Amino acid sequence: MLVTRRVLLKTAAKLGLAAFALGTSKLAFAKPNTPTPSRRDTMPFTLPELPYAKDALAPFISAETFDFHHGKHHNAYVTNLNKLVEGTDLANKSLEELIQLSAGDASKAGIFNNAAQVWNHTFFWNSMTPNGGGAPTGKLAEKIAADFGSYEKFVEEFKTAGATQFGSGWAWLVLDGSTLKVVKTANAETPLTKGQTPLLTIDVWEHAYYIDYQNRRPDFISTFVEKLANWKFAAANFEAASAAKAA
Ligand SMILES: [Fe+2]
Numbered sequence: 001m002l003v004t005r006r007v008l009l010k011t012a013a014k015l016g017l018a019a020f021a022l023g024t025s026k027l028a029f030a031k032p033n034t035p036t037p038s039r040r041d042t043m044p045f046t047l048p049e050l051p052y053a054k055d056a057l058a059p060f061i062s063a064e065t066f067d068f069h070h071g072k073h074h075n076a077y078v079t080n081l082n083k084l085v086e087g088t089d090l091a092n093k094s095l096e097e098l099i100q101l102s103a104g105d106a107s108k109a110g111i112f113n114n115a116a117q118v119w120n121h122t123f124f125w126n127s128m129t130p131n132g133g134g135a136p137t138g139k140l141a142e143k144i145a146a147d148f149g150s151y152e153k154f155v156e157e158f159k160t161a162g163a164t165q166f167g168s169g170w171a172w173l174v175l176d177g178s179t180l181k182v183v184k185t186a187n188a189e190t191p192l193t194k195g196q197t198p199l200l201t202i203d204v205w206e207h208a209y210y211i212d213y214q215n216r217r218p219d220f221i222s223t224f225v226e227k228l229a230n231w232k233f234a235a236a237n238f239e240a241a242s243a244a245k246a247a
Helices: 002-015 018-028 063-085 095-102 106-126 138-148 151-164 217-228 231-246
Strands: 169-176 179-186 197-203
Touching: 063 106, 095 106, 106 197, 138 151, 138 179, 138 231, 151 169, 151 179, 151 217, 169 231, 197 231
Parallel strands: none
Antiparallel strands: 169 179, 169 197
8 A cells, every 4th residue: 555545645635636645545555544644655655556447448548558557667666766765864755755855956866757757657547537538527627618718728738738748748737826727747747846736647658658559649649638538536636726725
């Protein structure tokens, strides 16, 4: 259970990401209802289980892709991070603390890259759901219409961000202050270090889509938008962040 249940709950509390914690805890953790507010969320970090079966998103994302992307890539980030912090003065830091303290520090690039990739991937798995995609409803839909002009305009921005991220990276829907924005980040970079609250993300590293889409990244992004996006997760993140700001 280690990484993620406790780490994500702490993240949720800090960033208002209640849905992130709830979404990941539902299936992934042995003791999902164990409150640990006073415990520090430190290494050894562990690979969280997927919030759905590895074939649940087929044919849009295959089980083979999850075998590699979750079972190999995500797992390697967890393993690498543990090796990097074990026995150091950083061993008592949480995942989020490691991300924040290493961001922009070239001497800690390895820690940042692996810690952020652990966090980003867990967020990405929860940004997708079987029978997902299409337009959101409710307050988030109203906010998207207000801040982007329309859902279609949001989709256009999101697709462009993902398609134009040169090399590896991520496209995100974030809450920046009181405004929704689409942003893209390179490699392991995450909006967390920019004071933005992630609501939804897509991984556009080649390893995310090459088995199923080869070099057709735009097709992968379109499929994410139309078939996979977990708007329930994004809406819950939005409402939690809004509530946190109002408190
Ligand atoms: Fe990835």
